[in-house]
Amino acid sequence: MSYAKDVNIGENESLYMLKIPHPYYLCSAEQSRFMDEKTITEFGIDGFTLMEIAGTRAADFIMSEIPANSHGVFFCGKGNNGGDALVIARLLSQQDFNITVCFLSGTEDLSPDADKNFRLLQKLETDIQVLKWEDFTPEDYDFIADGMLGTGLNTEVRALYSDAIEYINKQKAPVFSLDVPTGLNADTGQIMGSAVQSDFTLSFGALKIGFYLNEGFDTAGEVILCELSFPNKYKNPASYLIDEEWVDANSPSREKKKHKYDGGVLYIIAGSEGLTGAAVLAAKSAWSTGLGAVVLITPKGLLEVYEKQLVQIIKKPIGDHDDVYFKESHLADVLEVLKEKPGKLLIGPGIGRHEETIRFTQKLLTAFEGDSLIDADALFALSKWENWDIPDSSDLILTPHPGELKSLLNKELSNDHERMEAVITFAKQNGLTILSKGMPSIVGTESGVPYLTGYDTRVFSRAGFGDVLAGKTGAFWLKYSSAELACFQALLNGYKGSKQYFATNSGSLEPMDII
Numbered sequence: 001m002s003y004a005k006d007v008n009i010g011e012n013e014s015l016y017m018l019k020i021p022h023p024y025y026l027c028s029a030e031q032s033r034f035m036d037e038k039t040i041t042e043f044g045i046d047g048f049t050l051m052e053i054a055g056t057r058a059a060d061f062i063m064s065e066i067p068a069n070s071h072g073v074f075f076c077g078k079g080n081n082g083g084d085a086l087v088i089a090r091l092l093s094q095q096d097f098n099i100t101v102c103f104l105s106g107t108e109d110l111s112p113d114a115d116k117n118f119r120l121l122q123k124l125e126t127d128i129q130v131l132k133w134e135d136f137t138p139e140d141y142d143f144i145a146d147g148m149l150g151t152g153l154n155t156e157v158r159a160l161y162s163d164a165i166e167y168i169n170k171q172k173a174p175v176f177s178l179d180v181p182t183g184l185n186a187d188t189g190q191i192m193g194s195a196v197q198s199d200f201t202l203s204f205g206a207l208k209i210g211f212y213l214n215e216g217f218d219t220a221g222e223v224i225l226c227e228l229s230f231p232n233k234y235k236n237p238a239s240y241l242i243d244e245e246w247v248d249a250n251s252p253s254r255e256k257k258k259h260k261y262d263g264g265v266l267y268i269i270a271g272s273e274g275l276t277g278a279a280v281l282a283a284k285s286a287w288s289t290g291l292g293a294v295v296l297i298t299p300k301g302l303l304e305v306y307e308k309q310l311v312q313i314i315k316k317p318i319g320d321h322d323d324v325y326f327k328e329s330h331l332a333d334v335l336e337v338l339k340e341k342p343g344k345l346l347i348g349p350g351i352g353r354h355e356e357t358i359r360f361t362q363k364l365l366t367a368f369e370g371d372s373l374i375d376a377d378a379l380f381a382l383s384k385w386e387n388w389d390i391p392d393s394s395d396l397i398l399t400p401h402p403g404e405l406k407s408l409l410n411k412e413l414s415n416d417h418e419r420m421e422a423v424i425t426f427a428k429q430n431g432l433t434i435l436s437k438g439m440p441s442i443v444g445t446e447s448g449v450p451y452l453t454g455y456d457t458r459v460f461s462r463a464g465f466g467d468v469l470a471g472k473t474g475a476f477w478l479k480y481s482s483a484e485l486a487c488f489q490a491l492l493n494g495y496k497g498s499k500q501y502f503a504t505n506s507g508s509l510e511p512m513d514i515i
């Protein structure tokens, strides 16, 4: 299976390989099992060896966090997740840790590799306390290892397991979940009845996509990848995590521009009476990326607002002095402006939902043959347009928030997993890029494999952050000529800005703080 993908970075430029290192691959439980099974049966490294590697890496991590001589309790299921816990318990017991092992389903019915590890544990001449959940009497443990259920979880967690989860979640001691927090669905990030609230999740072989969807982000805690010996040919991701490391390495650096118009102009159609702030934020954030020219097209009645607030931005007023929103009658003049210089179009922030603006937007998108980023109220116009008629010659980026996505697809999306599936299908079927905003933000592409943010996007949920994101995405699209890279760079740019802000501030973030 190939792990690199072709991306066209612009006209007349050779195809460019987007290379994403394996640590950023996100896998489903099935893909995880596939790698495991193929490595064992086809490649020839047995499961017992893989378990030993997994346990060794996890033990090293736990020892880097927890001082020696500490007392840890290991909760073990009967499957291989329990086997991993038994490897760690054995290794730590030889480093002077005090170990208690508690089995949730007894020791009679362990998986073969877990059973083998239980026997090894018993061979040690170390005092390890072994008991069943039924006999468990709580003590003050220094840490907890959760090896109850991993990718083998198949239904809502059953009794005993749910009792243990309840106990664990009441403890103050740090919790290390092995592979997956028990009770978390590794594919959807949904909680199956109840789930262990982890401080650290030590994920084996590949990160699981469920850590980043729905409740996954708040359940898994800090995620640590413990690499196993899977050959690359078996690594086939369901998704990729958007990360600075590979995004920057894939973003081509450009020769210095000689003229402000080299590289093209970002035309912004934004703003209407009462919503000029959206246009201001979009234009300012596009400009802040170092773009040579940003042109704001505005109904003439609003020009005065922008003259004061957007000094560096070129303004193109359209229509009459009393026009405060876009109308169908503006169409010809707007198209003339768009023809002046080559560039891309960002349309939508704050244009409002007047009937006339909706018709203007639909007609403009039909007539304009260049690349367009469609945001906010322009997405609303798109959702009111049966069988859109956007020219085939144009590339599109759509940036819907969950409500806009729902209207666009005319479909209820009850959770992030459903949202991701819908984004994948829609982007693929229509040959476009979607930046679906939310927690996580998801980038769906023509290729069908989506990209997910792996950080907390909830800090951006106040009004205005969507306008900033749109402005930056448009600007980076011009800079990198790749719709995907534009989305990644814009998302990460906001993330980096928020990290900088919170390094010295504790109040809530404002859109202007990340421009």
Ligand SMILES: NC(=O)C1=CN([C@@H]2O[C@H](COP(=O)(O)OP(=O)(O)OC[C@H]3O[C@@H](n4cnc5c(N)ncnc54)[C@H](OP(=O)(O)O)[C@@H]3O)[C@@H](O)[C@H]2O)[C@@H](O)CC1
Pocket: 032, 033, 035, 036, 050, 051, 054, 077, 078, 079, 080, 081, 082, 083, 084, 111, 148, 149, 150, 151, 152, 153, 154, 155, 156, 157, 158, 161, 178, 179, 180, 204, 205, 228
């Ligand atoms: N893949 C890899 O790369 C590697 C994987 N490794 C490890 O293997 C793990 C997967 O192991 P696995 O397949 O044995 O499944 P696992 O999670 O232990 O659970 C299975 C047991 O759970 C039970 N059970 C299920 N649902 C339940 C419920 N709702 N409530 C209660 N019980 C429930 C089910 O019982 P049953 O329903 O069959 O009676 C069965 O006995 C993986 O996460 C990783 O840690 C590493 O060792 C090395 C490389």
Ligand SMILES: Nc1ncnc2c1ncn2[C@@H]1O[C@H](COP(=O)(O)OP(=O)(O)O)[C@@H](O)[C@H]1O
Pocket: 376, 400, 401, 437, 438, 439, 441, 453, 457, 458, 460, 461, 462, 463, 464, 465, 466, 467, 468, 469, 490, 491, 492, 493, 494, 495
């Ligand atoms: N840098 C970023 N990284 C990830 N997601 C982001 C980022 N910036 C914005 N978002 C997403 O966009 C949402 C804001 O967009 P939106 O709801 O359209 O707001 P607006 O009121 O500005 O139109 C945020 O809640 C978040 O989901």
Ligand SMILES: [K+]
Pocket: 081, 146, 147, 148, 149, 150, 177, 178, 179, 180, 181, 182
């Ligand atoms: K677990």
